[in-house]
Amino acid sequence: MSDWATKFAGRLVLVLLAILATAAWLGLTLFASRPAVRALFDVTPEARYTFTPETDALLDEIAAEDKVVRIDTFFEPTPVATNELERHVYGLQRRIFNLTSDLLRIYDERGGDAVQVKSYDRRSDVEGARARIQELDLKQRNVIVVSLGSRSDDSRRARSKVLSVHWNPCDVAQVDIPARDRPQMPGASAQYPTLDVYKGEEAISTAIRSLRVEGTPTVYFLQGYGESSIRDGAAASYYALAQRLRNTGFEVRDLPLRQTGRIPDDATILALMEPTREIPERDAELIMEFIRRGGRMFLNASFSPIEGRNPSLRNLGSVLGFELGNDMVAHLVADPSNPTARGRGGVQAQHIVAELHPNHSVTRLLHASRWAPTVTGLREVKLPTERPEGVFADPSLVMTGPWSWIPRTRRDAGTIDPDLSAWPRSDGAYAKRSVAILFDVDPTEGSRKGQVVLFTATAFLNQMFEQNGLLAMNIFNYLAERRELVTAAGSRFRTSRIALVEAQSERIGALLIYGVPGGLLLLSFAVFWFRRRL
Amino acid sequence: MNVFWTTLKRELMSYLFSPTGYLIAVLLYLFRGFEIGAWAKRTVYLGSNVDDFVFSYLSSSSSLIMIAFVPPILTMRCFAEERRTGSIEVLLTAPVRSWEVVLGKFGAAFVFFNILWWPTLVLLWVLSGDAFLGVDLAFGPVLSSYLGLILIGSLILAAGCFVSSLTDNLLLATLGGILFSLGLMALPGLLLPSVALLSEDYPFVVTLFSQIHVMDHLQSWFSRGLIDTGRCAFYVTGVAFFLFLTTISLEARRWR
Numbered sequence: 001m002s003d004w005a006t007k008f009a010g011r012l013v014l015v016l017l018a019i020l021a022t023a024a025w026l027g028l029t030l031f032a033s034r035p036a037v038r039a040l041f042d043v044t045p046e047a048r049y050t051f052t053p054e055t056d057a058l059l060d061e062i063a064a065e066d067k068v069v070r071i072d073t074f075f076e077p078t079p080v081a082t083n084e085l086e087r088h089v090y091g092l093q094r095r096i097f098n099l100t101s102d103l104l105r106i107y108d109e110r111g112g113d114a115v116q117v118k119s120y121d122r123r124s125d126v127e128g129a130r131a132r133i134q135e136l137d138l139k140q141r142n143v144i145v146v147s148l149g150s151r152s153d154d155s156r157r158a159r160s161k162v163l164s165v166h167w168n169p170c171d172v173a174q175v176d177i178p179a180r181d182r183p184q185m186p187g188a189s190a191q192y193p194t195l196d197v198y199k200g201e202e203a204i205s206t207a208i209r210s211l212r213v214e215g216t217p218t219v220y221f222l223q224g225y226g227e228s229s230i231r232d233g234a235a236a237s238y239y240a241l242a243q244r245l246r247n248t249g250f251e252v253r254d255l256p257l258r259q260t261g262r263i264p265d266d267a268t269i270l271a272l273m274e275p276t277r278e279i280p281e282r283d284a285e286l287i288m289e290f291i292r293r294g295g296r297m298f299l300n301a302s303f304s305p306i307e308g309r310n311p312s313l314r315n316l317g318s319v320l321g322f323e324l325g326n327d328m329v330a331h332l333v334a335d336p337s338n339p340t341a342r343g344r345g346g347v348q349a350q351h352i353v354a355e356l357h358p359n360h361s362v363t364r365l366l367h368a369s370r371w372a373p374t375v376t377g378l379r380e381v382k383l384p385t386e387r388p389e390g391v392f393a394d395p396s397l398v399m400t401g402p403w404s405w406i407p408r409t410r411r412d413a414g415t416i417d418p419d420l421s422a423w424p425r426s427d428g429a430y431a432k433r434s435v436a437i438l439f440d441v442d443p444t445e446g447s448r449k450g451q452v453v454l455f456t457a458t459a460f461l462n463q464m465f466e467q468n469g470l471l472a473m474n475i476f477n478y479l480a481e482r483r484e485l486v487t488a489a490g491s492r493f494r495t496s497r498i499a500l501v502e503a504q505s506e507r508i509g510a511l512l513i514y515g516v517p518g519g520l521l522l523l524s525f526a527v528f529w530f531r532r533r534l
Numbered sequence: 535m536n537v538f539w540t541t542l543k544r545e546l547m548s549y550l551f552s553p554t555g556y557l558i559a560v561l562l563y564l565f566r567g568f569e570i571g572a573w574a575k576r577t578v579y580l581g582s583n584v585d586d587f588v589f590s591y592l593s594s595s596s597s598l599i600m601i602a603f604v605p606p607i608l609t610m611r612c613f614a615e616e617r618r619t620g621s622i623e624v625l626l627t628a629p630v631r632s633w634e635v636v637l638g639k640f641g642a643a644f645v646f647f648n649i650l651w652w653p654t655l656v657l658l659w660v661l662s663g664d665a666f667l668g669v670d671l672a673f674g675p676v677l678s679s680y681l682g683l684i685l686i687g688s689l690i691l692a693a694g695c696f697v698s699s700l701t702d703n704l705l706l707a708t709l710g711g712i713l714f715s716l717g718l719m720a721l722p723g724l725l726l727p728s729v730a731l732l733s734e735d736y737p738f739v740v741t742l743f744s745q746i747h748v749m750d751h752l753q754s755w756f757s758r759g760l761i762d763t764g765r766c767a768f769y770v771t772g773v774a775f776f777l778f779l780t781t782i783s784l785e786a787r788r789w790r
Contacts, residue, residue, distance in 0.1 A: 014786050018779055025775040030738060032767030033745050043674030044759035084579070095583070102758055195583075498582045498669055505574040508666050512567030516657065517560045524556030531551050 035112060048198075049106050054365065055205045056110070062148075062208070063114035069208055070147040071104055072132060073119045075165070088192035092175065093142070093167045095195055100144065100165050100172055103200040142166035146204060148211035161207040161247065167193060171247070172200040174466045197466075206473075210248040217268035217480040219245055220255035226276030226309070230254075233462065238273050240465035241472055248473065250480070257283050263290045269479050270297045274458070276309040284315030291441050294448030296479035302458040303328040303379040307414045310379070320439050320452060321388045325380030325406075328418045329433050332403040343403055345423030351376050352457070354398045354435045356471075362397060362438075362478045366470060373398070373468040375457035380406055381434055390442035397453070398436035398471070405429050436475075451479055537630045541638025542645070549608070549646040558604060559650055566596035566654075584669055589757050591658065592679040601687045602719060605647060606711025609694030610704050612639045613784070617702035622787070632784040636695065636777055643691045648684060655680065675759035682756025685769035686748055690715045692776035699783040722747040 032038055042050040051059075062069055075097050081087040101119075108117040120129040136145055140162065147160035163171040174197040221230050221242070230242040230252070242252050255270070257263065263270065263286055270287060272279075279287070291297060301324060304310050310326050317323055331352040332343030353372050356363035366372075378400065383393055407418040424430070435457050441450035453475050459468045477483070500508075549555055573582075573590050591597075616622040625635060655676075662671040690711065697710035722743055729743045744750070751765050 010786060014782060017782055021775055021778055025771050026742060028771045029745050029764075029768045030742055032771075033741055033764040038762060038764035038767075040763075041678075041761040042759060043678050043761060045672040045674055049758065049760055087579075095586075102754065105754060106760075498577055498584060498587060498667060500574060500577045500667070502578055504666055504668070505571075505578045508574040508661065509567070509571035511660070511666070512570050512657070513564065514567075516653065517564040517567060520556055520560045520563060520653075524553045524560065527551055527556060528553045531553075 040109070049102070051106070051110060051201060052205075052369075055201060058205055058208060059107075059111045059114060062212075063112065066151055067114065067148060068151050069107075069111065069115045070149070071107065071115065071117045071204070072136070072145045072147070073100070073104065073117070073165075074129070074133070074138065074141065074143050074145070075119070075121075076141045077123065085192060088194075089167060092193055092195055096165055096167060096170060096173050096198075099198050100200055103204070104144070107204065136160060136162075138162070140164060140166070144172075144204075146207040146211065148208060159211050161211060163203050163207055172203045173198045202470075206248060213249060213482050216249055216251050217482070218251040218253060218264075218266050219269045219271055219476065220253050220264065220267045222270055222272040222275075223254050223256045224258040225272065225279055225311075227272055228274045228461070230273065235463040236461055238460060238462065240462045240469065241273075241460050244465070244469060244473060245476060248477075249482075250476065257286065262286065263295070268296060269476065270295065271300075272297070273300045273460075274302055274304075275311055275313070276304060278311045279313055279315050281315045284319070287316065288319050288441075291450035291452060292444040293450070294443050294446055295450055297450075297452040298455070298475060298479060299452060300455045300458075300460070301379060302377040302456060304377070305416050305418075307411060307416055310416075319388060319391075320441070320454075321384060321386075321391050321393060322437065322439075322454060323382045323384060324456070325382065326416075327380045327406045327409060328416075329378040329380055329400065329404050330407050330418065330420055330423075331400050332405075332423060332430075345407075345420050347420060349407075349420045349423070350378075350418070352378055352400050352404070352435075354457075355401060355432075357397050357399075360394075360397055360438075361483060362474050363471070366474065371470070373459055373471050374464075375435055375459040375468070376464075378404075378433070378435060378457040381437065381454070381456045383434075383437070392440045394438045394440075395434040397438045398434070398455075400433045400435060402432050403430045404433045405431075453479065537634040538638045538641070541635055542641040545612075545639050545642030546645055549642060550649075555608075555646065555650070558607065559653075562596055562600050562604070562650075563653070565599070566594065569594045569596055584671060585675070585758075587667070587669075588671065588675050588679065589753070591654075592676070592683065593753050593757050597683065598719070600650070601683055601690065602715045603712060604650065605643070605687050605690040606694045606697075606708050606715060608643045608647060609639075609691055609698050609711060610707040611698070612643065612695050613699040613780075614701055614704050614707040618704065633777075633781045636699075636780045636784065640692060640695050640773075640777055640780075643695070644688055647687050647691060651680065651683065672759070675757065678759050678761050679752075679757045681761065681766075682752045685766060686719075686752065689769045689772045689776070690718065692773040692780075693718075696776045696780045696783065699780045718746075719748050723749050 042048070059069075078090040078093050079086075081090050104117045107115050120132055122129045138145065142165050144163050144165055145160050146163065149159070165172055167173075167175055168177060173195055175193050176196040177193045221227075229237040230239055231237070233239050245252050255263070255267075258280070261282075267290065270290065287297065299313075299316070301311075301313060305328075310324070312324050312326075314323075328350065329352070330345065330349040333346060333348045334343045335341055351374055353374050356367040356372060358364065358367045383395055387393065405424055407420055408422065410417045410419065435455065437454045437456075439452040439454065441452065443449055455475075458464070460472045465472070570591060573587070576582075577587075613622065616625060658671065658676060661667050662669055693714045694707070694711035697714065698707040701707050701710070726740075726743050726747060729740055745765065745768050751762075751768075755762055755765060
């Protein structure tokens with residue numbers, strides 16, 4: 001009996017010790033998961049899972065305001081591919097899904113209680129997905145919905161933004177879609193859409209920021225001056241700009257000012273994209289009246305190589321104090337092997353990497369992110385020494401580097417052809433020149449200053465918007481006084497592709513199937529033989 | 535600590551000079567070779583990217599088999615063999631501390647387990663060459679993936695040592711270890727959707743389950759290049775836990 005009791009007591013002690021040890025293990029695991037104690041190390045080469053300081057600050061502000069960001073994902077399963085193109089496209093789609101899921105996991109972890117991420121799968125949770133889709137009045141598939149609301153609010157009252165994670169169009173990634181008319185070399189493999197840049201953090205953080213801003217500023221795009229369209233998806237239009245404005249909380253409308261003869265009262269910003277005809281005096285007066293009442297304008301007037309399509313806009317210029325020239329500005333192209341040297345001219349000289357003002361609120365954060373826009377078709381603009389009264393101009397918002405010059409031009413059969421191959425030898429021909437000028441106009445009524453941003457290059461066309469769109473959005477948000485939306489470039493990274501040929505695949509197979517197991521087998525025989533000898 | 539080093543060296547030599555370990559490695563590398571070879575053939579037609587390759591290479595079926603089955607096989611002999619042959623009595627009556635013996639045996643299994651993985655790292659470096667993949671591999675995510683695999687493997691090794699200390703039957707010791715490893719890798723993922731229903735009333739339960747969701751750790755964190763100290767702590771404390779249990783299991787036997 002006592003032997004039995006001793007054994008029982010011994011086993012009981014062991015069991016108790018085991019229970020205590022288990023509790024200690026789980027307790028330590030829970031303790032180590034607390035945000036104050038744990039650390040997250042991002043060892044990816046581009047630090048792709050490390051948020052920018054702006055996103056970190058944004059999440060902290062949301063937590064401090066006791067608000068909640070809710071991110072709902074609605075990913076449709078990719079079907080079975082039936083051909084080569086579908087295999088590529090569905091693979092691309094899955095990649096975007098995976099990158100977005102990874103990123104949202106980081107938002108969830110980093111945001112703590114302030115961020116809730118929920119995935120809706122129509123297959124496994126039909127009712128839940130359907131209810132949420134109805135609540136959000138969602139029409140698209142393959143989207144994430146970012147909502148912002150107070151903790152106490154019903155989720156239906158939260159404001160929300162929809163971001164597409166479909167491969168085309170995609171709000172979180174830049175997909176390189178080969179043009180249909182791109183000629184294919186004989187024997188070359190077919191070109192398929194590929195993922196070029198992933199920029200999910202930029203898209204999601206921008207959506208969160210835009211939800212924090214109350215009010216909907218209205219942008220009226222002026223029509224009737226031979227301007228570029230904001231409606232079609234062609235490379236040389238501004239559809240992407242208009243879409244992005246809508247997606248970040250702007251109301252976008254057209255204004256055929258020549259016909260209406262008035263600027264609507266709800267206009268916040270007037271925009272005119274690359275006019276090719278003069279603005280009549282009457283329209284210019286209406287515009288200046290609007291600006292003097294505290295209105296804002298974005299005027300994009302770049303160089304056109306077609307004779308007669310470079311209006312001087314003198315009716316506006318005489319009031320604001322600028323003179324648009326008829327010539328294009330070029331900039332010497334730096335030699336990568338000798339970056340400190342002056343550089344050379346050539347065809348590339350028309351593409352200019354602009355410099356941002358380091359301290360202005362429009363460009364400060366972008367400048368700090370070491371981001372710079374590449375512009376083309378830069379037009380010469382002068383600011384006369386004698387300034388109009390009540391107008392202050394800052395020509396340094398965006399400028400070229402120090403080696404810009406004005407090439408000689410040949411005018412032939414209605415075209416203007418700058419000679420980029422003959423760049424000046426004398427240093428005196430070079431100077432920094434303005435790309436974007438900010439005009440502050442004293443108001444005639446009220447205290448709100450009018451502002452005009454004159455951008456004299458092509459930078460925001462559809463084909464260039466992915467690269468330069470941040471600057472455009474910063475300018476529009478600045479003009480709309482949505483300072484909190486003026487942002488830095490979010491982290492974005494390129495994905496490295498692997499393309500193999502048959503020979504490489506065979507070598508890999510030979511190494512991994514024959515080479516390595518064969519070597520290990522020989523080693524095992526050697527060990528066995530050695531052991532027998534011992 | 536002499537006992538620790540002596541035990542570790544002796545056990546490690548027995549692993550290194552046993553053909554069994556090499557045969558296991560041959561089979562696993564052969565399986566892995568077929569997997570990666572099939573991936574390479576697919577890539578010729580479909581293309582791929584570096585992230586997917588690293589993920590496939592280190593989170594493939596062969597890798598999962600390696601961490602689920604190899605540690606129980608390595609640890610089955612740790613104490614069960616000694617109990618079966620009776621040499622455990624000699625060990626327990628010797629003036630040695632149980633924890634040193636436990637640490638020595640675990641250490642040897644841990645080192646050999648690492649040795650089994652080293653060729654894959656060298657292979658990866660070779661595969662990145664121009665003759666094969668011709669890519670610049672980012673070794674950050676690669677090393678974090680290895681860290682995850684080693685951490686998971688060491689937890690299963692420690693559990694295997696404990697199971698081995700409870701029986702004198704080698705098969706039972708192996709099966710117990712395999713059951714533990716399969717449960718560890720499968721159960722949290724299976725139970726998490728149900729546990730998530732408790733999130734409002736018992737949020738710490740959901741947190742706990744996410745902290746022990748091993749497959750999620752490997753596929754969504756370590757293999758992505760993210761090292762979370764909270765998740766690492768689960769494995770480190772788990773190893774300490776099982777080694778502690780193994781020690782008291784041995785001590786209990788000594789008291790008898």
